[in-house]
Amino acid sequence: MPLLTTKDLSRRFGGLRAVDGVDFALMPGEIRAIIGPNGAGKTTFVSLLSGRIQPSSGMIVFDGADITTMPAYKRVRLGVAYTFQITSVFANLTAYDNVALPVQRTLTDGRSKGQVRSGVMAALERTGLADRAGTPAGQLSYGHQRLLEVAMGLALRPRLLILDEPTQGLADSEIDNFVLLVREIAKHATVLLIEHNMPVVMQLADRITVFNSGKILAEGTPEQIRTNAEVQDAYLGATHG
């Protein structure tokens, strides 16, 4: 049974159909990449999944439950975590406090056990930020802020982790580490990532969904997507030609 499905999901902004009748299914444990040209509706689509914006019509089912109208904070408690495209860590709080917020949430919900401190340090260690626990997040380098964002997502103990352009602005060396990190996360959670960096997508994704003009243009394994003529026209063609 899929972990997440959408049925005829749409979101209109005025006359613009940002997401237009999308039927989508995500199997537990997979790493799914969403690609597509700018303005294809990728971020709007995952924002609908996370509850940051409400759909105009259609339905979202997570783990058998209809979550279409559920407020975002309740979806988070069910295990749908979202990391932001534009880094939005709490700049004035320390890295420690940034991660303590999601950790204490899972403790309150009974989804994890133990002390706040040990949970925070575990998440910081997994992302290589442990020695920067006391640094205000705003003073971290950009790459480290992105990692902190992932650490916060991780600390929520998500069943579905949505990453919106996680490698944007990272150096090549940081990207390699990041790929390893996502593989590690995927052992315990389903990962849905929007990504522009094609080598990262091809390395990581089990399956790829291609968006164009608010609709799903194609879906398949990396190999199928690479050889799909329509996709090449709409998207890959532009980068390879």
Place this chain on the structure above:
Amino acid sequence: MKDASPAKTYALHLGVIALLFALNFVLPDYHQGLFARIMALAVFAMGYNLLFGYVGLLSLGHAMFFSAGLYGAGLTVYHLGWGVPEAFVAGVACGALFALAIGLLALRTSGVAFMIVTMMFAQVFYLLILYFAAWTGGDQGLVIQQSSRIITIGGASLDLTNPTVRYMSALALFSVVLLITLAVVRSRFGRVLVAIRENEERTKMLGYDTVANKLAAVIASGAICAASGAAYALLFGYIGSSFASVQYSILPLLWVLLGGAATILGPLIGTLFMYYVTDITSGFTSAYLLIVGVALILLVLFFPKGVLGSVRQRWLGWLP
């Protein structure tokens, strides 16, 4: 907040309480009375700071919570002949109930709209006090007799009109509220409140019901401010509509800004400073408000984050 040892933090705050305790025996009569007043009003500022400093919600209606406590305690003593402890509890309960009702309505807004809505409710409350002058005394106010301000426990009796008892009562309330706010801001709840101030949208996406957390903060803030108002009525024996006027909504904002928003001791320092600047300058000239104004401008220029906020930024990063 930098990682500070809890021992150091608590030692500092207990030290401040000990200092205030010692001052009772050193201060001349006049200043002893002034300090009692300042400590009672610093509680008002601390309650305001909880909402303004930590959650980032700027209310212009906190005179309502202060005077809910003031009248809740004062009227039950005056009309119903309640004892001091019951009246105090009644005052705090009034403030908490008002905060619940106003919070539910006002939290549907944010920013400037929140300021306007809270101010509007406070004005309604002020006008109601004037309208029901037959019970409240209106702008004349009511004086609570000395005989009503004596607590008897068993055989012992505490006369709140006695300067030392009054000072110690104000100090006791101040100390309790100081330690409560310190514990709150260091708690998980406090961390969520600060997160809401910094970025509410992000806090939601970490699984927090930000509206419920803000409502809890409004109620806590309202109850603390009401405790201050109730204590003020019982310690100084006068209740009047001026305490519900818009001036008393602006004052705590001023005290907190001066002392340092989102610092635990800032409200005390701000209240102390304002009171003494006013007190000293009014001894020299009738244009004392001019001097107070200049002092405020200088402070804002050189300590833009308030006295303690700037101290924390420059020297003591661990200050809560």
